[in-house]
Structures are given as structure tokens and as C-alpha cells.
Amino acid sequence: MAAAATPKMITANELRDGYVVFLGPNGSWVRSVEAGQLLAEGPELDQAKAYAQAQHDARVVVEPYVIDIVVKDGVPVPERLKERIRAKGPTVDYGKDEVARLGRAS
Amino acid sequence: MYRYDEFDQEFIGHRVAQFRDQVARRLSGEITEDQFKPLRLQNGVYLQLHAYMLRIAVPYGTLSPRQLRMLAHIARKYDKGYGHFTTRQNLQFHWPALKDIPDILADLASVEMHGIQTSGNCIRNVTADHFAGAAADEIIDPRPYAEILRQWSSLHPEFLFLPRKFKIAVTGAERDRAAVQVHDIGLHAKRNEKGEIGFAVFVGGGLGRTPMIAHKIRDFLPEEDLLSYMESILRVYNLYGRRDNKYKARIKILVHEAGAEAITRQVEEDFARIKDSALKLPEEEIHRIRAYFALPDLPAREAESRKLSAARVTDSALDAWVRQNSVEHKVPGHVAVTVSLKPIGGTPGDATHEQMDLLADLAERYSASEARVSHEQNIVFPHVAKDDLPELFAELQRSGLATANAGLITDIISCPGLDYCSLANARSIPVAQRISERFGAPERQRLIGDLKIKISGCINACGHHHVGHIGILGVEKKGEEFYQITLGGSGDEHTSIGEIIGRGFSSEEVVDAIETIVDKYLEVRERPEETFLATYRRLGQEPFKEALYGDA
Structure with a gap:
């Protein structure tokens, strides 16, 4: 048998707010990648994709798509850097946090 | 500053109402994302990596205190308390909710602003010298012409679906900023030898995937023919620009493939036909528009300020800031000031709502109620009395806005990169921050x-890396961020495209590589006044290549 295939997850943006979301258990959309549902390629993923597309059509989310996941110490982490940044937010601070950091530094 | 007339204001108001309806229909399901996407983009609303992004046009980079305060208000009320000034003199909010954007646009309309034509294949916001109307070396204030072009290009029915986006920039000084x-x-x-106003017309420049320097197709286009000639260029482009491949659709490719002579001939033929038609600029209209941009009534002052000179002697930080961040004004006793949005280790171009409010107050108090956004992602106060510089500096210092680095190595241009942008392949901001530190x-x-130093996180080159003295381009290589370095680029009156120095560097290596280049420059420059660019132009790649990669 071949090695286990890369687990997948479905991600999208909320329509109203634009925030990044992941398909969670029981058809919910969750904001944390850790709470997202791991999906195996095959019928499970196909079913989830169909559901996500229906959620797009029902105006809950926008443009869902599948990402590759690596499970590290039991925690799901998107494989690509772009998706890791998308999941966790910018890698740099901004707004008042940045001003506070720079204030401490000077 | 230019003020909207009743038509401008009415139109913007209608546009907000229209978009409010479109958002409501999208949220209620009457229209699909495919139908909605072009509508939102026409109002500057993108869907980015993390959220929606709203890009707001700042015509030729000019902002009033009222407008700055409104941007601060929007940042505070609808976004995460900050905004990002871009290399196109615009402002982006990175986190607005779609449901709030109609209200944001209504707020913007109340101060004569909008996001129209900040996306899509149309004529984008016209940019200009950020020291326009102030710099001592200026011959002609470019803003009245930028405004005339704004009016002509706004919703021009023939040019709303061009092969690709289209960007126009105007300067009125020999030193091209x-x-x-x-x-x-x-x-x-x-001006020509008779003192008449006209324009040298450059066509087909651009950065992105295929950087090209524009061809000068007219040395002196009479002022009255400005719009007819622009119309002819756009018409030729609209007809013959490629639509089969978006990477080859900009006018630079058309000029390159057809040749500048052929394009010039086609433009001139069309122009000969339309030059005496409705687009001929009437003298009185130019005067009317120019009146909006009259030099403010700056009280006469002595060329040198004794107050400032005395303060500079005792305050070395003030002295350094004045030396670095101010340029001579056309009115004696005044300067144009660059307020750096590049604090050491910060995000280039970001400003918090408190900073925007402060900048509005300071513009009112010290700069005849005017501020500018520069394409280098700083704020400019164009009309400041030298006497006021110590006080202005102290105010800026209290809010972390007094970094004395305009034009220096830490005044880095950077696109948002992979931290925000869905097109990016690599991060830009952290690299800028590490170089800055x-x-x-x-x-x-x-x-x-x-x-x-200019950094882009992808080949679209929003960070203008091709014209950086040192340019950095982020790419993705086997899933990792990788940075390609170019040297010798310049975006001024002696424009050049930077040359790739050699193989790229990992994220860990890139700052050391920049330091190696800079150290080599310090070693080989003939004298302290020989700039990095001049040294590179004299010596070429070799010393830098050797320093980076050895003899191998």
C-alpha cells in the first residue's frame, strides 16, 4: 500500500466579513485551522467539496478551495507558507501593537 | 486644493447608493460572486489573503486635513486602527467587512474621496511629484494637469475596458520625483524658449514582469493639446493592445512589439484628426483649474531662520532630521518636509488612526492645511516655515514620526507582500524590517x-524593485521564500532598470547579502559624495558580484 495521502482541509472567506474560515465538524465554519476538519482524499473530500460549494452558493462563504495539511504533534498545519500565513494572520505586527513595539525599542 | 463641483459630488453620491444596493443584493443572494466581483472591484474592493481590502484613490497624492481625519475615522471605526499608504500614492485598508463598505464609501464621499478606478483595466489614479507646487526646482506645477487628466479619465466611456490597467504620472521639475x-x-x-507650457510625452514604460523604460514620443506637446493627445494614445492602445494574454497586454508590450516609431505615427495620425475637436483645452478652463492649486499665502520670511539655526546647534537630532527630511521651497524661509513612515523596524507606509489624526492637525498648523502621500510611502508637508521646524519636529517625535531617514537606506519601499497579498510569493515587510534594523x-x-532599497513580494513589482538602487524580488522556490537582488535601478530622470546580480538568497541570507553589497560600496566609492548608484554605474557588477559570490 502507498504511504498515507496528505490530509486535506477546505478553506474559504466569510462573505459578510471576509475573514478566513475552515470547514469544521458538522458543516460548521471555524476561524481556527486547528479546529478545522481533516479530510481524506476520496469520497470524504468530494462530499466536503460539494458541501462547501453549496455553502458558497448559499452565500455563507466565498470561493472555497482545498489545501494540503501536515499534522505536526497532533496539530494540523497548512503545508504551504501562503496558507500558513492565511491561517494565522500576518507574520508582522501592525497598528497599535507595532507602535507599542517600536516605542519600547527606542 | 481642488474641490468637487456639484457634478462630481452628485456622481459620487449616486455611486455609493448603487454599491450599497449591489452589496445588499449580493448578501441577499440576488447576485452571485461571479456577478458581484467586477462590481466590487470597480469600487476598489478586493478579496485579499485574510479579508477584503479597500483601496482608496488619493488623486496625485494630495490630502486635506479633513480627508486625513476621515481616513483615521474609518481606520478606527471599521478597520483595525491603521491604514497602508501605497506606492501609487493611495491608501489601503486591509480588514474592512463587506457589509460595512457602503458606509465607508459614504463617509469617503463626504470628503470627496472614493475607490473608483483603483482596480481593473482602466486608467488608474493619476500620480504626481509629491513636492508639486512647493519645490524650489519646479518649473510647472503638475497638479492642475493631473486634475484635468483625472476629470477626463474618470469613467471615460471609451477607456473603461482597456486591454490592461493604465497608469499616468506627471512631473513639472527637471528632477523627476x-x-x-x-x-x-x-x-x-x-516651458519652451517662448515661455509657453507644454509636455514631454513618454509612452510605454512599466515595471512588473517585463520592465521597460518609456520612449519619448513628443518633446513638446502644447498645453492645449494635452487631452487630445492622451486620447489618441489611449485609442491606439485600446485598438491594438493585446487582449489574448494578460502578461502581454500593457502598452509597453505594444510599443515594444510594434516599435515606438510605428506607435508614434499611429498616435500622430489620430491626433491630427481630433486635435481641434472638443478636447482642445480652453485657456480659461486651465486657469480655472489652476486657481485651485494656487500657492498658499505664505507670509514673507527671511531665507534663513535664526530660530531654526540656533535650535539645530543644540539639538543634533533636529539638525539631522532637517538636513535629511526637508527640501528647499520656492518661497524663501520655507521647506517641504518629508514625514517618514519608515520607523526603524516598522512596516513601510503604515500609519495608525492616531498618527493620521495628528498628521491632519500638524498639516493644518504648519503646512497651510495640505499633506501629500509620496510614492515612496511617506507623508509630505509641502509648505512649512523654517521657523516652525523645531516645534513640528518635537510633535512628530512624540508620535514616532520623526525618523530622519528620507532617501537613506532605511527609507525602504515595500509592497505588502505575502503577509497580506494573495498575489505574493514571498514576504516583503519582514525583509524590509530586518534591513531597517x-x-x-x-x-x-x-x-x-x-x-x-525597494522590495516586491512578486513579479508584479508593486514595490518597484526594478528601479531600486538595490532591488529585492521575493520568489517561491521549492516551497521556500527566496530573494533575487538587482543593482543599479533608478526611477528618476536618468531611469535605469536594475540588473540581476546572480543567484538569489534565502530569507536567512538576504540581509547579510545586502550588507555585503553596502560594505563593498563603502570600500570602493571614490569619495563620500559618490552615491551607491554612481559607484555602481562607474564600476558595474563585478566588485559586488565578487563580494557576494567570490571568484567562482
Whole structure:
């Protein structure tokens, strides 16, 4: 048998707010990648994709798509850097946090 | 400043109402995302990596205190408390909710602003020299012409679906601070020997995937023919620009493939036909528009301020800031000030709502109620009395806005990169921050002198890396961020495209590589006044290549 295939997850943006979301258990959309549902390629993923597309059509989310996941110490982490940044937010601070950091530094 | 007339205001109001309806229909399901997407983009609303992004046009980078306060208000009420000033003199909010955007646009309309034509294949916001109307070396104020072009290009029915986006920049000084030769059309306003106003017309410049320097197709286009000639260029482009491949659709490719002579001939033929038609600019209309941009009534002052000179003697930080961040004004006793949005280790171009409010107050108090956004992602106060500089500096210092680095190695242009942008392949901001920290010591920066570093997180080159003295392009290689370095680029009156120095560097290596280049420059420059760019132009790649990669 071949090695286990890369687990997948479905991600999208909320329509109203634009925030990044992941398909969670029981058809919910969750904001944390850790709470997202791991999906195996095959019928499970196909079913989830169909559901996500229906959620797009029902105006809950926008443009869902599948990402590759690596499970590290039991925690799901998107494989690509772009998706890791998308999941966790910018890698740099901004707004008042940045001003506070720079204030401490000077 | 230009003020909307009743037609402008009415139109913007209608547009907000229209978009409010479109958002409501999208949220209620009457229209699909596919139907909605072009509508939102026409109002500057993108869906980015993390959230929606709203890009707001700042025509030729000019902002009033009222407008700055409104941007601060929007940042505070609808976004995460900050905004990002871009290399196109615009402002982006990175986190607005779609449901709030109609209200945001209504707020913007109340101060004569909008996001129209900040996306899509149309004529984008017209940019100009950020010292326009102030700089001592200026021959002609470019803003009235930028405004005339704004009015002509706003919803021009023939040019809303061009093969690709289209960017126009205008300058009116010999020293080009608007990078006109890397725009689709660049205009250099000047006077002929008779004292008449006209324009050198550059066509087909651009950065992105295929960087090209524009061709000058007219040395002196009479002022009255400005719009007819622009119309003819756009018409030729609209007819013959490629639509089969978006990477080959900009006018630079058309000019390159057809040849500048052929394009010039076609433009001139069309122009000969329309030059005496409705687009001929009436003298009185030029005067009317120009009146909006009259020099403010700056009280007469002595050329040198005794108050400032005395303060500079005792305050070395003030002295360094004045030396680095101010330029001579056309009115004696005044300067134009660059307020750096590049604090050491910060995000280039970001400003918090508190900073925007403060900038509005300071513009009102010290700069005849005017502020500018520069394409270098700083704020400019164009009309400041030298006497007021100590007080202005103290105010800016209290809010972290007094970094004395305009034009120095830490005044880095950076696109948002992979931290925000869905097109990016690599991060830009963290690289900018690390370079800024590495070279942040004031003495070290001053020793290095004028050096422009520009960073883009993808080949679209929003960070203008091709025209950086040192350019950095982020790419993705086997899933990792990788950075390619170019040297010798410049976006001024002696425009050049940077040359790739060799193999790229990992994220860990890239700052060391920049330091190696800078150290080599310090070693080989003939004298301290020889800038990095001049040294590179004299010596070429070799010394830098050797320093980076050895003899191998």
C-alpha cells in the first residue's frame, strides 16, 4: 500500500466579513485551522467539496478551495507558507501593537 | 486644493447608493460572486489573503486635513486602527467587512474621496511629484494637469475596458520625483524658449514582469493639446493592445512589439484628426483649474531662520532630521518636509488612526492645511516655515514620526507582500524590517548616504524593485521564500532598470547579502559624495558580484 495521502482541509472567506474560515465538524465554519476538519482524499473530500460549494452558493462563504495539511504533534498545519500565513494572520505586527513595539525599542 | 463641483459630488453620491444596493443584493443572494466581483472591484474592493481590502484613490497624492481625519475615522471605526499608504500614492485598508463598505464609501464621499478606478483595466489614479507646487526646482506645477487628466479619465466611456490597467504620472521639475519613465504614460511639464507650457510625452514604460523604460514620443506637446493627445494614445492602445494574454497586454508590450516609431505615427495620425475637436483645452478652463492649486499665502520670511539655526546647534537630532527630511521651497524661509513612515523596524507606509489624526492637525498648523502621500510611502508637508521646524519636529517625535531617514537606506519601499497579498510569493515587510534594523544606526545611514532599497513580494513589482538602487524580488522556490537582488535601478530622470546580480538568497541570507553589497560600496566609492548608484554605474557588477559570490 502507498504511504498515507496528505490530509486535506477546505478553506474559504466569510462573505459578510471576509475573514478566513475552515470547514469544521458538522458543516460548521471555524476561524481556527486547528479546529478545522481533516479530510481524506476520496469520497470524504468530494462530499466536503460539494458541501462547501453549496455553502458558497448559499452565500455563507466565498470561493472555497482545498489545501494540503501536515499534522505536526497532533496539530494540523497548512503545508504551504501562503496558507500558513492565511491561517494565522500576518507574520508582522501592525497598528497599535507595532507602535507599542517600536516605542519600547527606542 | 481642488474641490468637487456639484457634478462630481452628485456622481459620487449616486455611486455609493448603487454599491450599497449591489452589496445588499449580493448578501441577499440576488447576485452571485461571479456577478458581484467586477462590481466590487470597480469600487476598489478586493478579496485579499485574510479579508477584503479597500483601496482608496488619493488623486496625485494630495490630502486635506479633513480627508486625513476621515481616513483615521474609518481606520478606527471599521478597520483595525491603521491604514497602508501605497506606492501609487493611495491608501489601503486591509480588514474592512463587506457589509460595512457602503458606509465607508459614504463617509469617503463626504470628503470627496472614493475607490473608483483603483482596480481593473482602466486608467488608474493619476500620480504626481509629491513636492508639486512647493519645490524650489519646479518649473510647472503638475497638479492642475493631473486634475484635468483625472476629470477626463474618470469613467471615460471609451477607456473603461482597456486591454490592461493604465497608469499616468506627471512631473513639472527637471528632477523627476514621479518616476514618469516607468509609467504607461509619463508627462514632464516644461516651458519652451517662448515661455509657453507644454509636455514631454513618454509612452510605454512599466515595471512588473517585463520592465521597460518609456520612449519619448513628443518633446513638446502644447498645453492645449494635452487631452487630445492622451486620447489618441489611449485609442491606439485600446485598438491594438493585446487582449489574448494578460502578461502581454500593457502598452509597453505594444510599443515594444510594434516599435515606438510605428506607435508614434499611429498616435500622430489620430491626433491630427481630433486635435481641434472638443478636447482642445480652453485657456480659461486651465486657469480655472489652476486657481485651485494656487500657492498658499505664505507670509514673507527671511531665507534663513535664526530660530531654526540656533535650535539645530543644540539639538543634533533636529539638525539631522532637517538636513535629511526637508527640501528647499520656492518661497524663501520655507521647506517641504518629508514625514517618514519608515520607523526603524516598522512596516513601510503604515500609519495608525492616531498618527493620521495628528498628521491632519500638524498639516493644518504648519503646512497651510495640505499633506501629500509620496510614492515612496511617506507623508509630505509641502509648505512649512523654517521657523516652525523645531516645534513640528518635537510633535512628530512624540508620535514616532520623526525618523530622519528620507532617501537613506532605511527609507525602504515595500509592497505588502505575502503577509497580506494573495498575489505574493514571498514576504516583503519582514525583509524590509530586518534591513531597517541592520542599518538603523543614524551615523551608519548617513555614512552610506542616498540609497534606495525597494522590495516586491512578486513579479508584479508593486514595490518597484526594478528601479531600486538595490532591488529585492521575493520568489517561491521549492516551497521556500527566496530573494533575487538587482543593482543599479533608478526611477528618476536618468531611469535605469536594475540588473540581476546572480543567484538569489534565502530569507536567512538576504540581509547579510545586502550588507555585503553596502560594505563593498563603502570600500570602493571614490569619495563620500559618490552615491551607491554612481559607484555602481562607474564600476558595474563585478566588485559586488565578487563580494557576494567570490571568484567562482
